[in-house]
Amino acid sequence: MLELIEAALQRPNYIAFVVLFLWGLFIMVTHPNMVKKLVGMYLLQTSILLLLVTIGVKQDATVPILQGSDAVLSTADQMTPADYTNPLPHVLTLTAIVVQVATLGVSLALVTALYREYGSLDEDEILQGIE
Amino acid sequence: MSYHLPVILFLLPFATAICMPMVGSRRRRWCRPMALTAVFAMCVAAVVNLWIVVEHGETRYAFGGWPISTSLPDAPLGIEWVNDGLASVMLVALSFLAWLCLFYGGPLTLQSLGAREVLYYTLILLLISGLTGIVLAGDIFNVFVFLEVAALSAYALVGIPGGRALIVAFRYLILGTLGASFYLLGVVFLYASTGTLNMADLAQQMADKPELMTSKAVIGGTTFMFIGFGIKMALFPLHGWLPGAYTRAPDSISPLLAALMTKVALYGWVRIMFWVLGARAEIGQVHVLTLLGGLGALAAVVGALLALSQEDVKRMFAYGGISHVGLILIGVSQGNSTGFAGSMFYLINDAVMQAGLFFIAGAAIHQHGTRTVEDLSRLRQSPWLIGALIVLALSMIGIPPTGGFFGKWHIILGAIEAGNYLAVAAVVVATVRALKMHGGVEISDLGAENVDAVRRGCVNLERHLRNIQKYYLMWVEK
Numbered sequence: 330m331l332e333l334i335e336a337a338l339q340r341p342n343y344i345a346f347v348v349l350f351l352w353g354l355f356i357m358v359t360h361p362n363m364v365k366k367l368v369g370m371y372l373l374q375t376s377i378l379l380l381l382v383t384i385g386v387k388q389d390a391t392v393p394i395l396q397g398s399d400a401v402l403s404t405a406d407q408m409t410p411a412d413y414t415n416p417l418p419h420v421l422t423l424t425a426i427v428v429q430v431a432t433l434g435v436s437l438a439l440v441t442a443l444y445r446e447y448g449s450l451d452e453d454e455i456l457q458g459i460e
Numbered sequence: 461m462s463y464h465l466p467v468i469l470f471l472l473p474f475a476t477a478i479c480m481p482m483v484g485s486r487r488r489r490w491c492r493p494m495a496l497t498a499v500f501a502m503c504v505a506a507v508v509n510l511w512i513v514v515e516h517g518e519t520r521y522a523f524g525g526w527p528i529s530t531s532l533p534d535a536p537l538g539i540e541w542v543n544d545g546l547a548s549v550m551l552v553a554l555s556f557l558a559w560l561c562l563f564y565g566g567p568l569t570l571q572s573l574g575a576r577e578v579l580y581y582t583l584i585l586l587l588i589s590g591l592t593g594i595v596l597a598g599d600i601f602n603v604f605v606f607l608e609v610a611a612l613s614a615y616a617l618v619g620i621p622g623g624r625a626l627i628v629a630f631r632y633l634i635l636g637t638l639g640a641s642f643y644l645l646g647v648v649f650l651y652a653s654t655g656t657l658n659m660a661d662l663a664q665q666m667a668d669k670p671e672l673m674t675s676k677a678v679i680g681g682t683t684f685m686f687i688g689f690g691i692k693m694a695l696f697p698l699h700g701w702l703p704g705a706y707t708r709a710p711d712s713i714s715p716l717l718a719a720l721m722t723k724v725a726l727y728g729w730v731r732i733m734f735w736v737l738g739a740r741a742e743i744g745q746v747h748v749l750t751l752l753g754g755l756g757a758l759a760a761v762v763g764a765l766l767a768l769s770q771e772d773v774k775r776m777f778a779y780g781g782i783s784h785v786g787l788i789l790i791g792v793s794q795g796n797s798t799g800f801a802g803s804m805f806y807l808i809n810d811a812v813m814q815a816g817l818f819f820i821a822g823a824a825i826h827q828h829g830t831r832t833v834e835d836l837s838r839l840r841q842s843p844w845l846i847g848a849l850i851v852l853a854l855s856m857i858g859i860p861p862t863g864g865f866f867g868k869w870h871i872i873l874g875a876i877e878a879g880n881y882l883a884v885a886a887v888v889v890a891t892v893r894a895l896k897m898h899g900g901v902e903i904s905d906l907g908a909e910n911v912d913a914v915r916r917g918c919v920n921l922e923r924h925l926r927n928i929q930k931y932y933l934m935w936v937e938k
Contacts, residue, residue, distance in 0.1 A: 350645075354638075357634060357638065363630065366634060370634065370637055370638075373638070373641055374637070374641055377641055377644050377645050377648060380645070380648055381648050384648065384651070384652045417651075417657075418651075421601055421647075421651075424601070424605060425604075425644060428604075428605065428608045428640075431608070431612055432608065432612060432633070432637055435612050435615055435616055435633065436615075436630070436633050436634075436637075438616075439615070439616075439619055439626055439629055439630050439633065440630065442619065442622065442626050443626045443627065443630065446622060446623065446626065452627070455627060456627070459623075459624060459627075
């Protein structure tokens with residue numbers, strides 16, 4: 330048990346991911362205010378990005394741009410991959426951020442339209458207003 | 461040229477969508493012909509593509525010429541698109557249905573939209589290109605991006621009429637984004653444990669290293685992916701967004717969504733299930749396909765039950781769609797080629813049926829103001845409409861000359877081959893329910909017969925078919 334706790338404490342990023350993910354999910358599902366729902370959605374999406382960046386980390390590695398003698402074409406075969414971080418998770422993160430921003434844009438547009446029509450941001454109030 | 465056909469198929473709607481605001485802002489009347497032409501060209505390209513795949517076998521497209529799964533065991537660096545038999549057939553169905561929906565949608569929408577017509581067509585074309593991307597993608601992250609492209613356009617399209625539609629669109633957005641986030645989480649887990657996103661490479665690694673299939677990361681990742689796709693395909697406990705969204709969406713949009721969105725998500729899961737995990741995948745000691753079959757049977761029966769209790773016509777059809785997703789999953793999960801082929805046939809068949817049903821629902825609302833099931837009798841004034849509805853309903857029940865029969869027949873045959881009589885019973889129950897849902901018969905006299913159906917399973921099918929015809933005639937005469 331103690332080892333498990335110790336192992337978990339050595340990986341703060343994963344703990345942060347779990348906390349943010351569940352927190353976001355909770356807000357998103359339970360909160361009646363629509364803008365707060367979106368805040369929850371944003372938290373949830375960002376927590377996944379945090380996980381994605383975390384798995385790309387290597388100890389003592391640098392940015393994935395060939396440096397020093399590695400940049401010479403003739404010696405490119407001898408470079409050590411362990412010196413460079415994995416660029417792919419970062420690329421995926423960038424793409425996921427774009428998707429996230431687009432989602433947020435569409436959802437805020439919907440919320441604005443709802444607010445104009447019903448004068449409220451609270452889902453329960455709006456539903457009452459309709460009935 | 462023929463090598464680039466899959467990309468051309470994607471670019472036709474996509475490029476037109478981008479050009480649409482530029483052309484449309486000056487000449488609004490050009491929007492509809494432009495969209496129709498682009499999707500018609502897509503239909504032609506899809507048919508040519510199918511012919512090429514049938515003649516010369518599958519092709520794999522490497523974006524930018526980077527190495528893909530054909531160069532294994534070298535790492536596949538590039539994004540890969542798979543253009544195989546299943547994908548090319550799906551593309552033909554997708555493009556033809558999309559064209560029909562566009563053609564149908566015109567007269568229903570124009571008056572209320574005004575200047576937003578330009579954006580309306582842009583969104584539809586983006587939706588179509590997103591779906592095309594999901595069908596072709598051979599890379600799990602690529603699937604995520606296209607899922608979101610399609611879903612974002614769908615959220616906006618559902619919200620067009622304003623009022624209550626905005627609320628259901630917002631709910632759809634929240635749940636859809638949750639689904640996409642779960643899927644992305646699954647992708648991260650799989651990437652963390654295998655270091656690749658390419659489907660073929662993933663499958664190769666799963667086959668080479670059996671310990672991967674028992675690792676918690678892969679099991680967890682696959683489960684998250686399934687939950688994500690489950691929300692997108694409206695599998696029974698996760699279907700909350702669907703009935704509202706399809707009911708409130710504009711009449712010109714609901715056929716497109718009903719026919720394609722859930723089916724393409726289901727197709728995406730089938731890709732992951734059979735092309736990445738392999739049919740023999742297990743979680744713990746339980747066969748994944750057994751789990752899927754159980755979920756499918758539940759969805760088929762519950763969806764049909766819920767459909768029965770609906771008053772609104774569009775809502776009833778939407779619940780019918782939930783039931784059919786379950787039916788398709790039952791067939792897929794039998795683990796033999798008969799069931800799989802039947803399911804894939806039923807998937808395309810169901811896309812056509814759902815489109816047809818929502819076409820009729822839209823026309824009924826537009827011409828006769830029919831919104832509830834009881835009012836359907838008003839359709840008597842237009843014989844073509846009611847005739848079409850009857851043919852579609854026959855197909856939904858699965859009367860022999862119609863498409864629904866062959867799909868259901870093969871799903872049942874597959875289940876019998878696998879000795880899975882519970883699945884057979886579920887299909888039959890869903891069928892019996894479907895017949896009642898269209899017969900407009902009183903709900904109270906249905907209970908007893910269904911217990912019967914479960915017990916006797918397939919043997920009863922023929923008798924039920926006769927009953928169906930009887931109910932049908934009753935209804936028509938009424």
